[in-house]
Amino acid sequence: MDKKDNNLQHFDVLSRLTSLMHAKGWTRYRLAKKAGLSTTTINNLWLRNNVPTIFTLEDICRALGITMAEFFTLPGEKAPAFTAEQQALLARWDMLTAEQRAAFLLLMQGCSENANS
Numbered sequence: 001m002d003k004k005d006n007n008l009q010h011f012d013v014l015s016r017l018t019s020l021m022h023a024k025g026w027t028r029y030r031l032a033k034k035a036g037l038s039t040t041t042i043n044n045l046w047l048r049n050n051v052p053t054i055f056t057l058e059d060i061c062r063a064l065g066i067t068m069a070e071f072f073t074l075p076g077e078k079a080p081a082f083t084a085e086q087q088a089l090l091a092r093w094d095m096l097t098a099e100q101r102a103a104f105l106l107l108m109q110g111c112s113e114n115a116n117s
Helices: 003-009 013-024 028-035 039-047 054-064 084-093 098-115
Strands: none
Touching: 013 028, 013 039, 013 054, 028 039, 028 054
């Protein structure tokens, strides 16, 4: 396991959320409203020391105006940069249903297998 993997094992999601909220001057209530989540969902993260689901974290990151990659970027590291094409693809991905995402992933897998043949 390399150093980066080890650091991510100890990544404190709630501390990162607190830091991002503090930087924006947001309360938990405001985060909940901006993310389209219930205040109970947000408050329970801290009250129960829970880690949010990926879906909840996606909503939170969207509200904060950051990507998931930026959320998990450790201090002193640079978040991965995306091309305009990649950003457009990711923006459209967010509009897909779970079934559409699964179908798209199968299509992409088929395309990459054909390219490697």
